[in-house]
Amino acid sequence: MISFLTRVVNIYHDREYFRLLIKFAFPIAVQSLITASLNLVGVVMIGQLGDTSIAAVSLANQIWFLLNLLMFGIVSGCAMFVAQLWGKKDVHNVRRVLGMAIKLGLLAALIFWILGIFFPGAVLHLYTEDPAVIKLGSQYLRIFSWSYGFYAISTAYGISLRSTGYVRLPLIVSTAALGLNILIAYPLIFGWNAIGISALGVSGAAIAGLIARILECLAMLVVVYWDQQNPSAAPFRDLLDLDFEFMASVLKPVLPVIANEFLWSMGMTAYSAIYAHISTSAIAAINIISTIDQLAFVTFLGIGSATAILVGNLIGQGEYKKAYLYGGRSLGLQISGASMMGLLVYLFAGQLLHFFKVTPEVIADARNILIVLSLGYPVRSANHVIILGILRSGGDTRFSLVLDGMIIWLIGVPITAAGAFLFHFPIQFVYALTLSEEVTKFIVGLRRYFSRKWINDLTQKVAPVS
Secondary structure, three states: OHHHHHHHHHHHOOHHHHHHHHHHHHHHHHHHHHHHHHHHHHHHHHHOOOHHHHHHHHHHHHHHHHHHHHHHHHHHHHHHHHHHHHHOOOHHHHHHHHHHHHHHHHHHHHHHHHHHHHOHHHHHHOOOOOHHHHHHHHHHHHHHHHHHHHHHHHHHHHHHHHHOOOOHHHHHHHHHHHHHHHHHHHHHHHOEHHHOEOOOOHHHHHHHHHHHHHHHHHHHHHHHHOOOOOOOOOOHHHHOOOOHHHHHHHHHHHHHHHHHHHHHHHHHHHHHHHHHHHOHHHHHHHHHHHHHHHHHOHHHHHHHHHHHHHHHHHHHOOOHHHHHHHHHHHHHHHHHHHHHHHHHHHHHHHHHHHHOOOOHHHHHHHHHHHHHHHHHHHHHHHHHHHHHHHHHOOOOHHHHHHHHHHHHHHHHHHHHHHHHHHOOOOHHHHHHHOHHHHHHHHHHHHHHHHHOOOOOOHHHHOOOOO
C-alpha cells in the first residue's frame, strides 16, 4: 500500500503539469460554470410557465443540441490540428484550419436553420405527440434558429483561441453574452409594463437568445481582430482558402470526429425521444436534472479541454512520452474528482429543485434521477478525458468514432429503449440504463490509452509554412 501511494505521489509530483493544467482548465471551467449557472436561471424562468413550456423549450433545444454537438465535432476536430500546429508555431496553417472550421460550421448552421424555420412541427413530432408542446416549441424554433450562423462563427473562433493559449477571451465574451441573455429574457418572458413590454413567454426567451448570440459573435470578432498578432486573426484570404489538397489532408482525420459527434448527438436525441414518450413530466424532470448536471460537470469539462490542449501541443513538439504521461495524470484526477463530486451532488443538489414551479410528480422524478446522475459521474468524467483529452487530441479519430459514436447505438439506445417500452421501467431506471454505454466505453477506452496507439503527429499531414 505504501509503495502504491509513493508511486502515485511521484506521478503527480510535477509543478509544470499543474501550472499548465490550471492555466488552461481554470478559465474553461469558469466559463462552463457561468454558462451552466445562467442556463439554470433560464430554465427556472421558463419553469415558472409550467410543465408544458419547460417541455416545449427542452425539446425545441434538441435541434440546438444537435447543431451544438455537430459544431463541436467540427471545431474539436479542427482544434486537434490547431493545437499541434501551434506546438510548432505554424500560424499560417492555424489560420487556414480556422477558415475550414468556419466554412463547415456555416454549412451545418444552414441545414439546421432550414429545419427550424420551415419544418419545426415535423421535427418536434419526432419527440412528442403533445400538440401544446409542439405548438410552443415551434414558436421558439422559428425565432431562435436565426442565431445558428452567428453561433457557428463565434464557436470556431472560440476553439481556435483556446487551442492557441488564449483561453480568457472566449470566457469574457461568452459570459457577457449569456449574462445579457438573462437580463433581456426576464422582461421579454414575463413582461414589463413600466416600459410597455408585453409578456411573450416562450417566444420572449427565443428573442433574448437570438440577440445574445448576435452580440456574442460581433464581440468575438472585435476582440480577435483588435490584436493582429493573435494567431486566430486570420485574413480573409486564409478564411476563404479553397486549397482542396490542404482541405483533404485536414478533413481525413476530422470527418470521423464530425461523424462521431453526429452519431453521439443523435443517440442523445434518441434518449430524449424515449424520455418524452414516457410522459411530459419525465422530459421536464430530465431537463431540470440536465441543468444541475451542467453545473456539477464544469470542472471535468475544464480538465478534459485543458488536457486536449496540453497533449496536442506536446505531440506537435514531438514529446510523445510526456503527452502519454500528461493524459494519464488527467485521467486519474478526473476519476477521483468526479467521485467526490458525485457524493456532493447526491447530498446537496436536491435543494435546487425547490426553485422550479412544476408538479410534485416532476419533482419526485427529478429526485430519483439525481441519485443515478451522482453514481454515474466517475465513469462519465473518465470517458470525457479519454475521448476528448487523449484519443482525439492524439489524432486517433477513427477509434474514437467507434468508441463514442457507435457504442451508444449498439448498446446504450437499444437497452434504454427496451427498459422504457418493453419493461415499462420508471424514468429513473430508464435513465440508469444509459450508463451501460458509459461503462462499455470506459473499459475499451482505458485499454486504448495504455496501448499508446492513439499518438499521431497530425502536423505531418499538412504542408509546413515556407
